Amino acid sequence: MDLSKILSISGKPGLFKLVSQTKNGALIESLMDGKRQPAFAKEKISALEDISIFTTNEDVPLAKVFQEIYKKEDGKECLSPKSDNKQLVKYMREILPDFDQERVYTSDMKKLFTWYNILIEKGLIDLNEKEEEKEIENNTEE
Secondary structure (H helix, E strand, C coil), X not given: CCXXXXXXXXXXXXXXXXXXXXXXXXXXXXXXXXCEEEEECCCCEEEHHHXXXXXXXXXXXXXXXXHHHHHHHCCCCCCCCCCCHHHHHHHHHHHCCCECCCCCCHHHHHHHXXXXXXXXXXXXXXXXXXXXXXXXXXXXXX
């Protein structure tokens, strides 16, 4: 699961795939409707790879959180982001028991679950890639 080319852009709904870099920003493609558009350097663009969730210990990368949801849901969509706030918090506790409840807001959870469902729908979450990487690492160490 390579989240380095999957982007979130502040002020724009959904997720985007990086198509190419431009002089003033990037050319992106919406994962929702497939439309391409420019994203400028002045916009707040974040790669999902760089995002993590606050916990009471160390921050957990988004990819690891997605893996936990994937395991829990057996590769299917997760809880609807439109669910009741209590359900969102309960579900978040099930996948990440030590998340920091003071710094992770329900709006963050809604975004997390929305992103996960988009990535599942597009077939962009695959646990087998991680397992293959581990096997390669283990083989090179021996």
